[in-house]
Amino acid sequence: MSLVFEHSTLGQRVLFGSGEAASNLIAEVARIGARRVMVIAAEFEAQIAADVTHGIEVALNYDDVAPHVPIEKAEKARAAAAEHGIDLLVSIGGGSTTGLAKAVAMTSGIPIVAIPTTYAGSEATNVWGLTEAARKTTGVDDKVLPVTVIYDAALTTSLPIDLSVASGLNALAHCVDSMWAPRADPINQALAAEGIRALNAGLPMIKDDPDNLAGREQALYGAYLSAVAFASAGSGMHHKICHVLGGAYNLPHAQTHATVLPYVLAFNAPAAPEAAQRIAAAFGADDASVGLNLLRKTLDAPTALKNFGLAEEDIAEAVGLILPYIPTSNPRPVDRDNLTTLLQAAYSGASLEL
Structure with a gap:
């Protein structure tokens, strides 16, 4: 039987190295040429975010993150990004954090650098999810695919x-x-x-x-x-x-x-x-x-x-x-x-x- 299939490969930069997240982020912000960075990280990961971002200038630290990305949270984050003239989103955390960054990117086109602290995998997909009135909707949009993923196994040690x-x-x-x-x-x-x-x-x-x-x-x-x-x-x-x-x-x-x-x-x-x-x-x-x-x-x-x-x-x-x-x-x-x-x-x- 002949082999017949159609395959699409998503374009994304991956930087992998334990203990290298902060230096890799500095390099990526410079490479992208970003000047107004919004860091999205849940409140309980604030110290991790501070450690990872200490070498870059941050215009806005944002921590209003919730599971399944409620539409109200998405709209609030979108408004904050617009108000501060953000030109780069840096998400530090699990799927909920990455998901919120995607919700902002979906309507603004702002690029994302994702730094995962779990094994959720959302950082490597162009799939978004939003919840409204207790119903979760998902979809596909290349605008939400992070341009870069920075993997650092040391950041996952905080995960129970x-x-x-x-x-x-x-x-x-x-x-x-x-x-x-x-x-x-x-x-x-x-x-x-x-x-x-x-x-x-x-x-x-x-x-x-x-x-x-x-x-x-x-x-x-x-x-x-x-x-x-x-x-x-x-x-x-x-x-x-x-x-x-x-x-x-x-x-x-x-x-x-x-x-x-x-x-x-x-x-x-x-x-x-x-x-x-x-x-x-x-x-x-x-x-x-x-x-x-x-x-x-x-x-x-x-x-x-x-x-x-x-x-x-x-x-x-x-x-x-x-x-x-x-x-x-x-x-x-x-x-x-x-x-x-x-x-x-x-x-x-x-x-x-x-």
Whole structure:
């Protein structure tokens, strides 16, 4: 059979080095020629932001950050950027921080330099997300793709172990979804497989020793690969489920992804044997779900959505909200009955019986 596919590669500069974030940022601000820099960082990461930006002139420090980027927060940040004549956004933090910078860039065209402190991966995608009236909307716009990503594993040491685990499994979900998302292709799958391998190696090292920079570097490397694969492959079943749950019920982003992932993998793997085989091989296992669940056991990963705020009575409504967004290209047909079964299992932490 001939190999036929269409692949788009996003243009982005990546600077990777532990302990190098501050010097790399100085160089990037000079290279871009920015004169009015807005630094976006949540209040709890203010010291990290101060340390990283001490070598540049900052016109505005901005800390009004919230998960899932409420539209009100986005509009407030956009107004602040316009008022201060900002010509460069520097986001320092996780997906919520990067997401707010993207919301500003989407309407202003101001470039972003992203400095992630988690494994969320948003920094390497042109995907934006906004929440309005408890409904999360996502889209694609090249204006929101950061022009540069500065990776520094030392900045992730402030992330508690449980959040490191959840965030790393969120990255792993990008990899798995990229194997069968609407625009999946051999390049996406190769990047995703290497991302799984790196995360599978790095996350247990972090769990065993939170100060292990080698493990954190592997996790950051894997998170970047996962996001690049996801940006090209598009949003599959897993992400559609998690985006709806997060926006509608205000569930924590990383923990939701970490909890839902094994259920979507168990659901789709039998209908996508070649993708499942690649996932299994990346884990060094004979079976994709066995490999993932072994890693999850090692990491003491989140197991039930009921622990993060989802109510059992919300499941029926959630199914109705999610179904219209499931890609028609999903390896296995999704209907109200089997999606209800999947969410009930993810809610309780039970094994998936389909």
